[in-house]
Amino acid sequence: MPADFQKNMIFPQNADKTTEIEMQDLLRIENLSVVATDKKRTTQIVSEVSFTVRNGETMGIIGESGCGKSITAMSILKLTEPNIHIDKGHIYWGNICLSELSESRLRKICGKEIGMIFQEPMTSLNPVFTIKQQLSAPIRLHLGLSKPDIHQRCIRLMEDVGIKDPEKTLKSYPHELSGGMCQRVAIAIAISCDPQLLIADEPTTALDVTIQAQILGILKNLIRTNQMALLIISHDMGVIASLSENITVMYGGEIVEQNTRDNIIKQSSHPYTKKLIRSAEELYDGADELTLVRGNVPRPGENRTGCRFAPRCDLSTQRCHAEHPPLVQKERGKGTVRCWNCR
Ligand SMILES: Nc1ncnc2c1ncn2[C@@H]1O[C@H](COP(=O)(O)OP(=O)(O)OP(=O)(O)O)[C@@H](O)[C@H]1O
Ligand SMILES: [Mg+2]
Incomplete structure (x- = not known):
């Protein structure tokens, strides 16, 4: 070795x-x-x-x-x-x-x-929803936060996975992002509720x-x-x-x-x-x-x-x-x- x-x-x-x-x-x-x-x-x-x-x-x-x-x-x-x-x-x-x-x-x-991430970042994201919609969903469901708090959490999560322009990325659809970016988003979703x-x-x-x-x-x-x-x-x-x-x-x-x-x-x-x-x-x-x-x-x-x-x-x-x-x-x-x- x-x-x-x-x-x-x-x-x-x-x-x-x-x-x-x-x-x-x-x-x-x-x-x-x-x-x-x-x-x-x-x-x-x-x-x-x-x-x-x-x-x-x-x-x-x-x-x-x-x-x-x-x-x-x-x-x-x-x-x-x-x-x-x-x-x-x-x-x-x-x-x-x-x-x-x-x-x-x-x-x-x-x-x-328990959060999960899979092999194919593109297929684990839903093509018809924006990143913000997909990232907010588990936070709303499991943590019941207010709209501004959800937004703040989304921004922080984007930063945690090294996304440089969180606001812009949150407004994007999966097809507008590279495979690596999609996988970062998938990780953010998986860890969104700690x-x-x-x-x-x-x-x-x-x-x-x-x-x-x-x-x-x-x-x-x-x-x-x-x-x-x-x-x-x-x-x-x-x-x-x-x-x-x-x-x-x-x-x-x-x-x-x-x-x-x-x-x-x-x-x-x-x-x-x-x-x-x-x-x-x-x-x-x-x-x-x-x-x-x-x-x-x-x-x-x-x-x-x-x-x-x-x-x-x-x-x-x-x-x-x-x-x-x-x-x-x-x-x-x-x-x-x-x-x-x-x-
Ligand atoms: N729905 C299914 N029906 C029948 N056999 C299946 C089904 N899903 C998987 N298998 C078989 O079960 C075995 C194990 O599959 P599994 O997906 O767990 O492998 P893996 O170790 O994750 O492989 P890979 O590295 O390719 O992802 C394989 O032989 C696969 O063909
Ligand atoms: Mg496998």
Whole structure:
């Protein structure tokens, strides 16, 4: 791992903060399994995923496309497609079980206590409303402020996300703004009611490299100054490592490794995690070709007998192809790993 790569990974909240505030479980996902149903069959998409995000903490979920990252995140606020259902497990927001909550009670939490930003800034904004209308809506709904106070808050939020001319931008429609500006606006909307947790699903993937860095910088600042917890999802280890204190690595709909960021970067165990890190290092070093993990992520329901990563793993043995490894505590050090050969 190049020194710069590590140096650039800034801890948004470090030890100072954890001693200042009481660390409480904000979001607790317990053994979450999610299925997709169609007329013919039910397919498991996410299997027994568990993790906790505590007050002011940052958790990153990483994995290639199709690993079940978004389905996991969307299940928290039941924002998945209608054919996707929680099959087993629970999602707790403090003491509230979100997975059993009515739609109307969920909507009260969504946008107020939990903010969300998505990959495609253009599509997350409504093209027929001005930025002011879209930014005011959650503030009016959840905080019930007066018109002048809403305006003041809109201006402050625009400034918080680094928008130079707030008055002009507030009057604009999404199509009048660049992708980067739209993502700033989407972040402003997500944090408009001071949520305790921000969920960011691939917030920079659709943006070019310079804008990506700016958006990551904004997120880092916001979580530090607002003391917000963050659940960030990405397929890019650089993005995840720069924002997350804890990392969950997903493969084929399940967790394959979970640890603190430092332990993942310095002493990851799972061959899949190692490959993700190597790819990120090579990208950072400006290599033309990334270390590709040969083969593809299994489709939901595929490769259920042994380890789901075995067909792509350089270390796989007969046992790996025959028996599905459980997620276990690492024998040395902290964290959990799902691998017969690396504990
Ligand atoms: N509505 C749906 N019905 C059936 N299968 C679905 C549905 N939505 C997603 N899937 C499948 O579930 C799996 C996990 O999807 P998910 O969107 O969570 O992946 P992801 O890890 O977020 O990938 P990406 O990095 O591409 O966003 C994929 O194989 C996807 O094709
Ligand atoms: Mg996704």
